[in-house]
Amino acid sequence: MDKIIVQSEDFDLTTEVALAKASNSNIGAIVSFVGTVRDLESKNLNTMTLEHYPGMTEKSLKSIADKAKNKWELQSVTIIHRIGKLDVNDQIVLVITASRHRQEAFDSCNFIMDFLKTDAPFWKKESTSKSENWVKSRLQDEEKKKHWKNEN
Template sequence: MDKIIIQQQDFDLSTEIALVKKNDSDIGAVVSFVGFVRDLDDATIQKMTLEHYPGMTEKALKSIVNQAKKRWSIGNIALIHRVGDLNINDQIVLVITSSKHRQSAFESCEFIMDYLKTQAPFWKKEHTQNKSKWVEAKNSDKSQKNRWE
């Protein structure tokens, strides 16, 4: 059973992995990715605000997960993305994929993250002591996504 959720509260990696594995004796591999808020530009980022478009965002996340399931033989997936105000080192996103074999789990997890960065309608605003600015999409994220096409 897949778990796709957008929430403000934090998540626990161990709990989510246990849920992905629950009642599935075919799982031979679980791969997880956790993304964190970090200070990229030495601009002393104090926090990041993540916003989304309710309804549209969930639909986009489900589409990404469905694309991964069509490409790889994978089992359960957990995809949790946080919104709201987050501080440096806070967890932002969790992707967990499971499969019989590790390669499918690794590749599908990476695919989901690459598509999340470019296809999901989230907006990020960085806050420093002096200003706030919206974060633009990076060309490197687009290149990572394009390799799957």
């Protein structure tokens, strides 16, 4: 059972892992990743606002999950991505992959995050006491994604 959601509300890791685990009795490994708002360059970040294009975003997330499922034998994929105004240390994204074997769960979770960072249509605006700036894409995120294209 896959779960792909874009929401403003927070999520509960324990609840989501339990739901992923309950979806299939062949699961031998569950890997989760929780991304949080951080003050990356010590800018005294107050908030980060995430915007998206409804419909297109969910379609993109499903496509990323499908690519992972085509590459690995996964029993379950969960992607929950938050939107709206978030504070430092708030949860932004949850990715859970469940498979029969741990390496598939680890690799697929990394794969999904690498593609989320580059291919999902989210826009992030950082707000400090002095300014507001849209976050630009980072070359290192594109480089991480290339790893998966070269691995076959």
